[in-house]
Structures are given as C-alpha cells and as structure tokens.
Amino acid sequence: MVNPIHLRTLLEVTRLGSFAAAASRLGYTASAVSQQMSALERDTGVVLFQRSARSVLPTEAAIVMNRHAAKVLTDIDALLAASARTHATTTQELRLGIFPSLASHVLPVLLARPAWHDLGINLKVSVAEPAATIAGLRTGGELDVALIYQVGQGGLAWPHTINRQWIGDDNFRVVLPEAWGIRAGAQMAASQLSDMPWIMHHPGTSDASVIERLFASCNLHPTVAVYSDDFNASLQLAAAGLGAALVPELALREKPAGIVVLDVPEIRLARNIFALLLNEKQTAQVGVFVDLLSGILHRMGRNPQY
Numbered sequence: 495m496v497n498p499i500h501l502r503t504l505l506e507v508t509r510l511g512s513f514a515a516a517a518s519r520l521g522y523t524a525s526a527v528s529q530q531m532s533a534l535e536r537d538t539g540v541v542l543f544q545r546s547a548r549s550v551l552p553t554e555a556a557i558v559m560n561r562h563a564a565k566v567l568t569d570i571d572a573l574l575a576a577s578a579r580t581h582a583t584t585t586q587e588l589r590l591g592i593f594p595s596l597a598s599h600v601l602p603v604l605l606a607r608p609a610w611h612d613l614g615i616n617l618k619v620s621v622a623e624p625a626a627t628i629a630g631l632r633t634g635g636e637l638d639v640a641l642i643y644q645v646g647q648g649g650l651a652w653p654h655t656i657n658r659q660w661i662g663d664d665n666f667r668v669v670l671p672e673a674w675g676i677r678a679g680a681q682m683a684a685s686q687l688s689d690m691p692w693i694m695h696h697p698g699t700s701d702a703s704v705i706e707r708l709f710a711s712c713n714l715h716p717t718v719a720v721y722s723d724d725f726n727a728s729l730q731l732a733a734a735g736l737g738a739a740l741v742p743e744l745a746l747r748e749k750p751a752g753i754v755v756l757d758v759p760e761i762r763l764a765r766n767i768f769a770l771l772l773n774e775k776q777t778a779q780v781g782v783f784v785d786l787l788s789g790i791l792h793r794m795g796r797n798p799q800y
Contacts, residue, residue, distance in 0.1 A: 588616065592641040595745050597619070645700065645766075661767050670756060687714055704763070
C-alpha cells in the first residue's frame with residue numbers, strides 16, 4: 495500500500511526540484527526525503543527519479559504520478575474519514591505503547607482535537623522506552639501498536655510479522671549553559687566544543703554508541719561531566735552549568751531557562767520515529783490515528799511554537 499505521506503512528499507520534490515528543498519519545506523532531513531522516495535519506488539515498482547551527485551530529475555513516471563497525487567490524497571483522506579465514521583459506532587480498543595517525549599508533546603495535541611473523538615478508539619496507553627514497547631507487541635503481548643524511535647540502524651529488533659511505518663524525525667540539537675556566554679543560535683565547529691564538559695548517555699547503550707561515532711567523526715572528543723539517559727535531567731543539569739548536551743527537539747519543547755541552542759553543522763542526527771503495527775490491527779481507524787499523529791509531528795518540526 496502506498497503511504498500517503500510519501501505522496502505528499504513527492505508533490506513537494508517535483509514542485510521544488512530537489513530533495514533538499516522539499517526537506518526544508520516539509521521540515522524533514524534530506525536523507526528522510528530520499529528514504530521516503532525510495533520507499534515509494536519500492537511500493538509502486540517504478541523508478542521515479544534519476545539521481546546524480548548534485549540533483550534529482552523526475553522520470554516520466556514521477557510526472558504522471560504527480561499529476562494524480564493531489565486527487566489520490568484527497569480520495570484517501572475522504573475514504574479514511576468515511577471509514578472511521580462508519581466504524582465509530584463499534585469502538586475499537588487500541589493498546590498503544592509510546593515513548594515519553596512523544597507521549598508528553600504530541601499525543602495530547604491529538605487527544606484535544608475534535609477529530610480524535612470521531613475516531614471511535616478506546617485508547618489504552620503504556621509509556622515506556624522502545625525496547626519495552628516492542629516486547630509488548632510479541633505473540634501474546636499486551637500491545638497492538640508501538641510508537642518507537644531508532645537512532646542509527648542498530649539496537650532494536652522486532653518480529654517480521656509487524657508492519658513498520660515511518661512517521662517522522664526528531665532532530666537532535668546541541669545545548670549549552672547560558673552562563674558560558676555563547677549566544678543562542680551561534681554557529682560553531684564541533685571541534686570547538688571538545689574542551690567543554692559534556693552530559694552524555696551511559697556507555698554501552700545503542701544511542702551512546704551512535705553519538706560517540708558521530709562525535710569522533712567530527713573530531714569532537716568530549717570530557718564527560720555527567721552520564722544521563724534522561725533528557726529532562728540533562729536539560730536541567732545543562733541549565734545549572736554542568737555541561738553541554740545533545741538533546742532531541744521534542745525534549746526542547748519544555749526547555750528550562752538558562753540554556754542556549756547552538757547550530758553545529760557537523761552534528762546532524764535524528765531519532766527516526768516509527769509506528770509498529772500488528773497486521774490484524776491495521777484498521778481504517780488506526781490508519782487515521784497514525785496519520786494524524788504524523789501530521790502533528792511534522793507541523794511541530796516546521797513550527798517550534800505549534
């Protein structure tokens with residue numbers, strides 16, 4: 495099945511002429527746009543773009559698909575909405591596993607919308623880190639859908655019978671104590687941050703390994719002042735002056751006073767967010783639920799005040 499999110503991205507790529515421009519417009523990373531287009535090519539069985547080192551050119555198939563994408567998206571939205579209304583009289587229980595920052599900042603936005611009340615979903619929520627929610631999806635588990643994140647390619651595995659749907663990215667940002675006297679938004683080279691104390695993940699975790707490799711590639715070899723796997727704690731300790739930290743944008747939605755956010759071009763990293771769904775639970779109502787969450791996440795990425 496073609497993912498409607500990928501069709502929306504296709505419209506922007508063909509309209510703007512590049513993955514990078516579409517990424518900027520939609521609030522994604524360029525690599526995320528490239529991954530979406532590759533997935534769309536796999537799903538449709540056609541080559542949509544001729545790729546070179548500097549540009550992407552839409553093929554005739556892409557141009558044809560682009561002409562019909564707007565109508566297809568309109569029809570899909572209407573079909574999902576109608577199907578959700580049809581099933582609303584028979585409420586579906588949905589046992590959802592979700593990681594803390596998505597539960598704190600994205601799910602409540604959806605629950606406050608009239609569209610949520612029209613879905614006919616009786617939601618049972620379990621807030622936990624991805625490894626725990628994935629375990630709940632296994633045979634005989636207590637979950638139907640898991641919203642998880644993955645940093646890099648390792649550290650997580652799930653049964654092959656589970657369908658994975660990408661719903662967005664949560665980009666990491668470098669934060670420093672305001673007391674260090676560096677202005678917010680200042681652009682710095684990663685190597686300039688080596689002499690500063692840092693707040694880092696505990697060694698051995700999958701996230702820590704990815705971050706350590708990224709830092710080493712940037713010639714950033716941090717002096718560790720604090721080990722913390724809790725982003726809220728990391729932000730509070732950074733505000734107190736204990737060190738710099740690398741935290742995702744969702745965590746920054748409640749950033750404390752006393753920190754500044756930097757632009758470090760060499761440090762580009764994101765938590766890729768996925769919905770893992772049991773095949774037998776993929777109803778129209780669940781499809782609308784996941785699509786609404788994805789839309790909220792994307793708008794937050796484009797507008798920090800959303």
